[in-house]
Amino acid sequence: MASQDHHDDDGTDDASATSAAAAAVNPSIEQVFKNIEVPPWRKQITFRSVFTSAVLSFVFNVVVCKLNLTTGVIPSLNVAAGLLGFGFVKFYTTLVQKWGMLKQPFTRQENTVIQTCVVASSGIAFSSGTASYMLAMSSRVAAQADVGNAPINVMKLELGWIYGFLFAVSFIGLFSIVPLRKMMIMKYKLTYPSGTATAFLINSFHTPKGAKLAVKQVRALFYSFGGSFFFAFFQWFFAAGDGCGFSSFPTFGLSAFKKRFYFDFSSVYVGAGMICPYMVNISLLVGAVLSWGIMWPLIEQKKGSWYSADLKPTSLHGIQGYRVFLGIATMLGDGLFHVVYMVVVTTASFLARKRSGPKDSSTVKPDEDDESSDSQLANYDEKRRREYFLKDQIPNSGAAVGYVVLAVLSMIVVPIIFQGRLKWYHILVAYLIAPVLAFCNAYGCGLTDWSLASNYGKIAILVFSSWVGLDHGGVVAGLAACGVMMNIVSTASDLMQDFKTGYLTLASPLTMFLSQVIGTAMGCLMTPAVFWFFYKAYPLGDPDGAYPAPYGLMYRGIALLGVEGFSSLPKNCLKLSIMCFFAAIALNILTEVLKHTEKKWRIYRFIPIPMCMAIPFYLGGYFAIDMCVGSLILFVWEWNKKQQAKVFGPAVASGLICGESLWSVPAAILALAGVNAPICMKFASASAA
Numbered sequence: 156m157a158s159q160d161h162h163d164d165d166g167t168d169d170a171s172a173t174s175a176a177a178a179a180v181n182p183s184i185e186q187v188f189k190n191i192e193v194p195p196w197r198k199q200i201t202f203r204s205v206f207t208s209a210v211l212s213f214v215f216n217v218v219v220c221k222l223n224l225t226t227g228v229i230p231s232l233n234v235a236a237g238l239l240g241f242g243f244v245k246f247y248t249t250l251v252q253k254w255g256m257l258k259q260p261f262t263r264q265e266n267t268v269i270q271t272c273v274v275a276s277s278g279i280a281f282s283s284g285t286a287s288y289m290l291a292m293s294s295r296v297a298a299q300a301d302v303g304n305a306p307i308n309v310m311k312l313e314l315g316w317i318y319g320f321l322f323a324v325s326f327i328g329l330f331s332i333v334p335l336r337k338m339m340i341m342k343y344k345l346t347y348p349s350g351t352a353t354a355f356l357i358n359s360f361h362t363p364k365g366a367k368l369a370v371k372q373v374r375a376l377f378y379s380f381g382g383s384f385f386f387a388f389f390q391w392f393f394a395a396g397d398g399c400g401f402s403s404f405p406t407f408g409l410s411a412f413k414k415r416f417y418f419d420f421s422s423v424y425v426g427a428g429m430i431c432p433y434m435v436n437i438s439l440l441v442g443a444v445l446s447w448g449i450m451w452p453l454i455e456q457k458k459g460s461w462y463s464a465d466l467k468p469t470s471l472h473g474i475q476g477y478r479v480f481l482g483i484a485t486m487l488g489d490g491l492f493h494v495v496y497m498v499v500v501t502t503a504s505f506l507a508r509k510r511s512g513p514k515d516s517s518t519v520k521p522d523e524d525d526e527s528s529d530s531q532l533a534n535y536d537e538k539r540r541r542e543y544f545l546k547d548q549i550p551n552s553g554a555a556v557g558y559v560v561l562a563v564l565s566m567i568v569v570p571i572i573f574q575g576r577l578k579w580y581h582i583l584v585a586y587l588i589a590p591v592l593a594f595c596n597a598y599g600c601g602l603t604d605w606s607l608a609s610n611y612g613k614i615a616i617l618v619f620s621s622w623v624g625l626d627h628g629g630v631v632a633g634l635a636a637c638g639v640m641m642n643i644v645s646t647a648s649d650l651m652q653d654f655k656t657g658y659l660t661l662a663s664p665l666t667m668f669l670s671q672v673i674g675t676a677m678g679c680l681m682t683p684a685v686f687w688f689f690y691k692a693y694p695l696g697d698p699d700g701a702y703p704a705p706y707g708l709m710y711r712g713i714a715l716l717g718v719e720g721f722s723s724l725p726k727n728c729l730k731l732s733i734m735c736f737f738a739a740i741a742l743n744i745l746t747e748v749l750k751h752t753e754k755k756w757r758i759y760r761f762i763p764i765p766m767c768m769a770i771p772f773y774l775g776g777y778f779a780i781d782m783c784v785g786s787l788i789l790f791v792w793e794w795n796k797k798q799q800a801k802v803f804g805p806a807v808a809s810g811l812i813c814g815e816s817l818w819s820v821p822a823a824i825l826a827l828a829g830v831n832a833p834i835c836m837k838f839a840s841a842s843a844a
Contacts, residue, residue, distance in 0.1 A: 184355075184358055184536055184659075185535060185536045185539045185540070185661075186535065186536075187358075187362055188263070188358075188361075188661075191262070193262075193264065193543060193661050194259070194262060194264060194265075195663075196547050196663035196665050196666045198259060199262070199264040199265055199267075199268055199662060199663060199666045200265075200268055200666055200669060200670065200673075201259065201265060201268075203244060203247060203265075204240075204244070204265045204268045204269050204272075205272070205673060207240055207243045207244055207269050208240070208268070208269050208272035208273055208276070208673070208674065208677065209677060210243070211236060211239055211240060211243075211269070211273045212272065212273050212276035212277065212674065212677045212678065212681060213681055213685075214239075214813060214817065215232060215235075215236065215273055215276065215277040215280070216276060216277060216280045216678070216681045216682055216685045217685055217816055217817055217819060217820060218232065218277075218812060218813055218816040218817075219232075219277045219280035219281060220280055220285065220286070220682070220685045220686055220689060221423070221689075221702075221816045221819050222423065222427075222812075222816070223280070223281070223285070223286030223287070223704070223706070224286045224689060224695060224702040224703075224704045225423075225701075225702060225703070225704075225778070226424070226705065226770065226774055226778045227286070227287075227705055227706050227770065228424070228427055228431070228439075228770065228778070228782070229281065229427075230426075230427045230430035230431050230808075230812070231349070231430060232274075232277060232809065232812075233270065233274060233349065233352075233353050234356065234805040234806065234809060235376065235805075235806070235809030235810075235812075235813065236269070236270045236273040236274055236277075237266065237269075237270045237353060237356055237357055237360070238369065238372055238373050238376060238806060238809070239373065239376070240266055240269030240270055240273065241266055241357075241360045241369050241373070242369070242370070242373035242376075244261050244265065244266070244269070245261060245366070245369075245370070248260065248261045261361075262361070263357050263358055263360070263361040263660045263661075263662075264657075264660060264661060264662040264663075264666065266357045266360060266361065266660075267354075267357055267656055267657055267660045267662040267666075267667075267670075268662065268666060268670045270353060270357065270656070271653045271656070271657075271667060271670040271671060271674060272670050272671075272673050272674035272677065273674065274649070274653075274674065275646075275649060275653075275670070275671045275673075275674025275675050275677075275678060276674045276675070276677040276678035276681065276682075277678065278645060278646065278649050278674075278675075278678065279321065279325055279674075279675060279677075279678025279679055279682050280678060280681075280682045280685070281645070282325070282608065282638075282641050282642050282645040282646065283317075283321055283325075283638075283642075283678070283679075283682045283683070283686075284634075284637065284638050284641065284710075285317075285682060285683070285686035286686075286695075286704045286706060286707065287609075287704075287706035287707060287709075287710050288612065288616070288634040288635075288637040288638050288641075288710045289312070289317065289634070289638065290312075290695065290696060290704055290706075290707035291634050291706075291707045291708070291710040291711035291714065292309065292310035292312070292630075292631050292634050292635075292711075293309070293310065293311070293312050293696070293707075294309050294311070295694070295695065295696045295697075296696045296704075296707045296708055296711050297309045297711065298469075299469040299470070299471065299475070299696070299698075299708055300471050300708070300711060300712070300715060301470050301471055301472055302471070302715065302719065302723055303625060303630050303711075303714070303715050303718065303719065303723075307576070307626075307627070307628040307631075308625070308628055308629070308630035308631055308718075309630075309631070310573065310631050312690065314683055314684075314687055316572045317683045317686075317687075318679070318680075318683055319568060319572055320568075320569065320572050320635075320638065321642075321678075321679040321682070321683065322679050323561075323564060323565045323568040323569055323572075324565055324569070324638060324639050324642045324643070325642050325646065325675050325678070325679050326561055326646075326672065326675055327557075327558060327561040327562060327565065327586070327589075327642070327643055328589075328593060328642055328643035328644065328645065328646030328647045328650070329646055329647070329650050329668065329671055329672060329675070330554045330555075330557040330558040330561065331558055331589060331590045331593045331643060331647050332590075332593050332594070332597050332647040332648075332650055332651055333549050333551070333554040333650070333668065334551040334554050334555070335594065335597070335651075336549075336651065336654050336664060337544075337545075339597065339598065339601055339651055339654075340544065340651075340654055340655055340658050341541060341544065341658075343508050343601075345598065345601025345602060345651075345655070346601060346602065346604075347600065347601045347604070347651065347652050347655035347656075348604040349604055349652055350651075350652035350653065350654075350655035350656040350659075351655060351656075351659060353652075353656050354655070354656040354657075354658075354659030354660050355659070357656070357660055358659070358660060368802065371803075372802065372803060372806040373806070375803045375806045375807050375810070376806040376807065376809055376810040376813075377810065378807075378810065379426075379806075379807040379808075379809075379810030379811050379814065380810035380811075380813050380814040381810075381814065382422075382810075382811075382814065383422040383423075383426070383810060383811045383812075383813070383814025383815045383818075384814035384815065384817060384818050385814075386420075386422060386814075386815070387422070387814065387815040387818035387822075388818055390402070390420065391818075391822060391825075391832050392832050392833060392834055393832065393834045393835070393836040394832050394835070394836075395831050395832040395833065395834055395835035396831075396835050397699075397700075398837060399832075399834075399835035399836055399837055400832075400835075400836055401419070401420040401836070402419040402420060402421065402701075403417075403419070403837070403838070404417060404418065404419065404420065404838065405417055405838050406418040406780075409838070409839075409840055412838075414447045414448065414451075414452075414775070414776075415443075415447055415774070415775020415776055415777055416443070416447065416448075416775070416776045416777065416780065417777050417780065418777070418780050418781060418784065419777045419778070419780075419781060421778070421781050421815065422811040422812075422814065422815045423781075423811065423812050423815045423816055424778045424781035424782050424785065425781050425782070425784050425785040425788070425811055426785060426807075426808040426809065426810070426811030426812040427781075427782055427785060427808070427812060428781060428782030428783060428784060428785020428786045428788075428789075429785040429786070429788060429789045429804055429805075429807070429808035429811070430785075430805060430808045430809070430812075431782065431785075431786075433786050433790075434760060434761070434763070434764060435764060435767050435782075436779065436782040436783050436785070436786045437763065437783070437786075438763040438764040438765075438767035438768050439767050439768070439770060439771055439776075439778070439779035439782060439783075440771075440776060440779040440780065440783055441763045441768055442763070442767065442768030442769060442770065442771045442772060442779070443771035443775060443776025443779045443780075444776065445768070446478070446481075446771060446772045447771070447775050447776055448776075450477075450481070451474065451477070451478065454474060454477050455474055458474070460726075461725060461726040461727055462474065462476070462725045462726060468698075469698060471708075471712065471715075471723070471725075472725050473725065475698070476724065476725045476728055477725065477728055477731065478772050478773050479708055479709055479712045479772075479773055480712060480716075480724055480728050480732050481728070481731055481732055481735050481769075481772055482709060482769040482770070482772035482773050483709055483712050483713055483716070483732070483769075484731075484732035484733070484735040484736040484739075485735045485736070485738070485739045485765050485766070485768065485769035485772070486613070486709075486739075486765075486766060486769045487613060487713075487736060487739075488735065488736035488737065488738070488739030488740045488765065489739040489740075489743060489764075489765040489766040489769070490607070490609075490610035490613060490614075490766075491610075491740070492739065492740045492743040492744070493605065493607055493610060493743070494607055494610050494611070494614075496743070496747070497595065497596075497599040497605065497607060498595060500599065500602060501595055501598045501599050501602070504598075504602060505598070539661070540658055540659065540661065543661045543662075543663065544657075544658050544664060546663065547663040547664060547665040547666070548664070548665070549664060549665055549668055558590075562582075562583075562586045565582055565586070565639070566579040566582045566583060566586075567579070569582055569635065569639065570582070573628075573631060573632065573635050574628075575628075576623065576627065576628030576629075576631045576632040576635070577619070577623070577631075577632045577635045577636060581619060581622070581623070581632065581636060582639065585615065585619075585636060585639050585640055585643075586639075586643075589639075589640060589643040589644065592611050592640070592643075592644050593643055593644050593647035593648070594647075596608060596611070596644045596645075596647060596648045597647050597648045597650075597651040600648040600651065600652065601651065601655075606644075606645065606648045606649075607644075608641050608644040608645035608648070609641060611640050611641065611644050612637040612638070612640050612641035612644075613637070613710075613713055614640075615633070615636045615637045615639070615640040615641075616633040616634060616636065616637045616710065616713045616714050616717060617633070617713060617716065617717040618633075618636070618717070619632055619633045619635075619636035619637075619717075620632060620633025620634075620636075620713075620714045620717030620718045621633075621717040621718065623718075624718060625718040625719060629714070629717065629718040630711065630714040630715065630718055633713075633714040633717050633718070634710060634711070634714055637710065646671075646675065649671070650667075650668070650671050653667045653670070653671055654667055688820070688823055689702065689819070689823060691827060692823035692824075692826040692827050693823070693826065695707070696708065698773070698774075703773075703774060705770070705773045705774050708773070709773065735769075738765070739765035739766075739769075742762060742763065742764075742765050743765065745759075745762060746759045746762045747759075749762070785808070789804055789808075792804060
């Protein structure tokens with residue numbers, strides 16, 4: 156799944172899956188690279204790799220920030236990171252080699268460093284909460300809530316404390332999981348599907364045939380990037396005011412437009428729809444139809460009975476309250492199910508492995524009569540990977556000391572930042588619990604490719620906001636605790652994914668750790684600056700604006716539930732919320748039951764995903780329509796040229812996403828400079844014409 160609340164659930168995309176499948180046919184990947192020297196860890200992290208990572212990190216921070224501030228649906232950008240990293244450095248090394256000045260060839264280990272840094276940096280753009288829990292503290296979002304907006308429950312957003320908070324909490328998760336790397340990667344051989352697919356993709360780039368294909372993919376990415384950028388530039392000319400431009404085109408008529416059903420010509424979400432699984436996009440559309448097509452019109456008929464007719468449109472005591480809290484209930488139901496399910500799966504798998512003992516591939520004896528047997532080739536790969544994975548070690552004592560030092564630093568800094576709303580002992584409790592949750596998340600991610608970081612964050616909001624109380628700043632305290640918990644749990648699973656990638660590309664684990672640290676530092680530097688750029692240029696959090704930032708109000712709504720209980724909900728909202736909560740759990744149970752019982756029809760693939768259904772409750776269906784158009788394009792492409800679509804589809808989609816997202820930077824500069832578009836293109840009914 157590809158949404159803000161399931162950041163890593165998008166799993167492997169088609170191109171990665173193709174590479175993984177190809178590798179499975181020929182398991183002896185390392186024999187291809189047998190005669191290529193593996194550089195020591197100091198030479199795997201180079202100036203050119205760090206510089207390339209910094210450039211791409213800025214691009215991806217802008218992309219993720221825009222996606223967070225619009226709908227919160229974030230597709231996997233790993234392929235784009237790997238492709239662009241390969242393309243940039245390959246171009247540079249080819250050029251330098253022609254001049255006879257190339258000192259070090261471009262290796263798959265260096266490619267892995269770039270991909271790790273970029274993904275770690277863009278991961279901070281997600282876990283920083285600039286579009287969710289951090290924005291929820293601001294007066295802009297608090298003004299929409301009617302309750303809980305006293306000064307003690309509002310935090311003025313300033314770059315200084317945002318930087319301080321991120322640097323205080325973003326690195327500690329890296330130290331929490333380091334001691335378990337051998338157990339998870341070598342002893343229990345967890346799959347980590349995204350990390351594995353990324354490794355196979357990078358390995359394929361650095362074979363002669365793979366390099367030629369990668370160059371073609373990079374070219375396709377840049378073509379779609381250019382088209383997306385210039386189309387966004389073209390659209391800007393017609394958007395001189397609110398409700399102007401192509402983004403307000405009433406595709407299905409004005410009545411449908413008022414219920415937020417229209418195609419808004421956003422190449423970002425067309426591209427996202429090409430990357431996300433079909434069922435994600437269909438679930439978004441189903442959620443939009445159920446909410447804006449059925450539920451909200453029925454509830455609006457109760458205006459004056461269920462809620463006051465005099466309330467402002469953004470009030471959580473009116474129709475907006477039903478939109479937000481029913482969405483929250485659905486997300487909490489989905490999140491609770493997956494947390495419990497993951498704990499059960501993790502515990503069962505862990506106990507089973509304990510009883511059966513680890514499967515050590517070094518004890519596998521190849522068939523002596525068959526020198527080309529798959530078992531012997533696989534065993535050769537495994538021995539070579541183990542050799543390099545054990546070569547450069549990170550001391551467990553150093554990881555423990557790092558965790559304690561950073562925890563103490565956070566216990567000092569975070570309470571100062573939030574002016575005593577969150578106490579040092581609250582932070583201590585969070586850091587005592589966090590390693591267990593980080594293990595559960597990293598272990599479960601290795602089994603299923605699901606990261607539940609945002610679900611742990613929502614639980615932290617409820618627990619700590621209730622603990623502190625409304626009169627003592629419980630709203631801000633709960634949201635800050637969410638940030639503390641999310642950063643630990645998210646970075647821990649990301650690091651273990653990177654260890655798996657490095658294991659399969661022979662990148663040193665020390666290199667992977669340092670790459671993650673460098674990428675995290677880049678994210679901590681870039682994310683607040685990029686967010687601040689948008690924050691000053693646009694009215695973020697406005698439900699009718701270009702950047703509604705839906706998770707800002709939703710996360711604040713969860714905090715209000717924690718401090719006020721259900722008394723803050725409008726009439727009958729609790730009953731409807733309970734129904735949505737249990738409906739989400741029921742859909743998940745039905746999916747898992749069908750997945751493990753019926754084999755022939757695989758009906759479970761057609762059951763909507765509750766988390767995705769909940770996102771349009773607040774926003775409407777326009778972006779879901781965009782994403783379904785992306786799915787349709789990919790479907791037709793695969794129907795005609797399946798292999799071409801699998802190879803080039805993710806690259807084209809990534810270009811569409813990056814192009815329009817990067818246009819946001821010059822658009823924001825123009826907005827800050829007071830430069831408006833010259834034309835307003837609007838649509839009206841015939842009677843008003």
